[in-house]
Amino acid sequence: MPAAPSPRVKSIEPLSIVFADDGLVPNNPMPFLVYKAVIDLDGADPAADIERVFAASGWGSMWRNGVYDYLHYHATVHEALGVAGGTARVRFGGDQGQELELRPGDVTILPAGTGHQCIAASSDFCIVGAYPPGPKMQVTRPTPENRARALKTIPEVPLPATDPVLGAGGPLTRLWQQAR
Template structure:
């Protein structure tokens, strides 16, 4: 039995560079209710899924309540428990409600900030192989550096939710 719902197709949003948060030409992706979670071990469900698709460096926690981005790596966030209102794309981005079973895939440079979360909110984060995660705050200096590093971030070998033939592989082809 698959833990990913059939025909899982993500919502795709391209956020503009706002002068402080670079964002990315690649679309930010959200799979809504894509993962069938084990009621007793939802964290392990998501960790196993990400690992099976080659994403590692996993952690369990929440999402920082301050605006930040990662200029050296793509990131996936899988919600294991609870829900949160998260602003993606920086101050001019979009607030989305993410809940258990949802997965957000953030191309390098995508701003994100937790606005509000349920007490039981738990997210699993992971990264493609080879890249080092660094938390970057939006400043003019960091923005200038990020514009140089983001284009060098390689595409992941597989969609963290649906694998090598997943929608991310189609949606993230370099122009």
């Protein structure tokens, strides 16, 4: 059986947002990135389309599900989230952050420490998560103790070699190197 064709990816500049440390959620001085409608999902399995894009850029440890409905972050790894189906309103950056409407084909890239929480989602909402090579993802809740530990681990998280959407030449590497 022939391999599925690679989905079309638009070469666009992502929206770039820097969230301040809010006292519980450390966030990151590197920008949170949002690609709107960047992946053309016209295949029979949109989640598999996103997985192929992420895998082609060397991002793995993928999963399919939603976004937790409680505020959390990951202090040991960066994360990419690609919307395969449905819609959701997700708050990024903690309680003082920003709510975004996510739709199929959108991808968000969260530098380690970026708070996120699903506020509302359609019943068919499906997201694909992926991580660059490195440590396993750990869910961290916003407490003063966790923030203190995260402020030590976040600067040690290596920069990814590639943008999960646009690969080695993608904006992530440039934008994150400039911020670090």
